[in-house]
Amino acid sequence: MNIGFDAKRAYHNNTGLGVFSRVLINLLAEHFPQNNYYLFNPKPGKSFHPVQKNMHEVLPTASLHKLLRSFWRSRWITKDLVKYKLDLYHGLSHEIPVGIAKTGIPSIVTIHDLFPELYPHQYKPIDTKIYRAKSRYACTHATRIMAISEETKSHIIRIYGIPAEKISVIYQSCPPAFGVLETEERKAAVRQQYNLPAQFFLHVGTIIERKNLLNICKALQLIRSEIPVPLIVVGNDGGFKEKVKAYLKEADLEDRVIFLSEQLALAGKKPFIAAEDLPALYQSATAMIYPSYFEGFGIPIVEAMSGGVPVITSNTSCLPEIAGNAGWLVNPDAPEEMAAGFRKIYTDTAFAEGMRQKGFENAKRFLPEVFVNDVMDLYLSVL
Structure with a gap:
């Protein structure tokens, strides 16, 4: 079988x-090596380096296509899909090429969320307009829709009027390395490499308003005299960092929150943590806190639970769906509930161990082999 992918984000998106995209493509190539996987990429990128022989990068070749790469990706690519005799095309993020139905090639589109539809005030008007046009077209014209949560499926039905039977919910997975338990020596080495304390709470995510870092900091203020454990923040600034730092200065909490990328830059190092070190970083944490206001999925929850890390997360959006019965669920507007979670996990070792074991069990729902087999079953259903 020849399967094509919109691989723009696989090659160019680090979040x-x-x-x-990279996890899915790699898992398919590994678990179903009999197929050929064509990765349609509008321009050369550095985030993805396929090594399997059954992966084939496809770049625009005509001069006009190179000049207008976005048009090649969204429209003109259909000729290449026919050229490579695709049996199936998968738009990995909210869009499929215009006119693909005319080629006779079945298409799948993955919808991660409909946030620009739900919260347009948080996006630039032009971005919302483009997103709406692409997502609505994809949901209407794709052969099947892959939603990454029941929450997202309900939004597709309500906002776009798509029949429920056209939508399959398939939970995503994280890189398999997160499920490998690191040794104490390895965790100690990673802490030393990044100059981290022996104990810390962890927050992973771009620093934007909906990720709710400000209220996490307010929770730290509530326990500052009880629990001498700092918060490590892993994520790039999305325009909200200065507001958080202003609060930290006002509350005299600057020494209790460590922005890892900032700390690395000040030390003259690359301002990001290497992917191979992330599992040990997670597994060194006392707890991972992820109290977003809304998410399409919340992959840090799975990354943490796969390695046995207790998770504090929100009782809103899809987050209870992903955390199952293994997370400490909080109102994202209630720092006191986050503080209670920190306090319970830090002081009650038996409770924390129970969360670890529940997390391991919950993470089985998102195992790589479950994910990749569910996706292949979806592919076969449209052929």
Whole structure:
């Protein structure tokens, strides 16, 4: 079978959508090596380096296509899909090429969320307009829709009027390395490499308003005299960092929150943590806190639980769906509930161990082999 992918984010995105794309493509190539996987990429990128022989990068070749790469990706690519005799095309993030139905090639589109539809005030008007046009077209014209949570499926049905039977919910997975338990020596080495304390709470995510770092800091203020454990923040500034830092200065909490990328830059190092070190970083944490206001999935929850890390997360959006019965669920507007979670996990070792074991069990729902087999079953259903 010849399977094509919109691989733009696999090659060019280092955050959630890029990770999702790379994990899926790698798992398919590994678990179903009999197929050929064509990765349609508008321009050369550095975030993805396919090594399997059954992966084939496809770049635009015509001069006009190189000049207008976005048009090649969104429209003109259909001729290449036919050229490579695709049996199936998968748009990995909210869009498929215009006119793909005319080629006779079945298509799948993955919808991660409909946030620009739900919260347009948090996006630039032009971005919202483009997103709406692409997502609505994809949901209407794709053969099947892959939603990454029941929450997202409900939004697709309500906002776009898509029949429920056209939508399959398939939970994503994280890189398999997160499920490998690191040795104490390895964790100690990673802490030393990044100049981290022996104990810390962890927050992973871009520093934007909906990720709710400000209220996490307010929770730290509530326990500052009880629990001498800092917060490590892993994530790039999305425009909200200065507001958080202003609060930290006002509350005299600057020494209790460590922005890892900032700390690395000040030390003259690359301002990001290497991917191979992330599992040990997670597993060194006393707890991972992820109290977002809304998410399409919340992959840090799975990354943490796969390695046995207790998780504090929100009782809103899809987050209870992903955390199951293994997380400490909080109102994202209630720092006191986050503080209670920190306090319970830090002081009650038996409770924390129970959370670890529940987390391991919950993470089985998102195992790589479950994810990749569910996706292949979806592919076969449209052929």
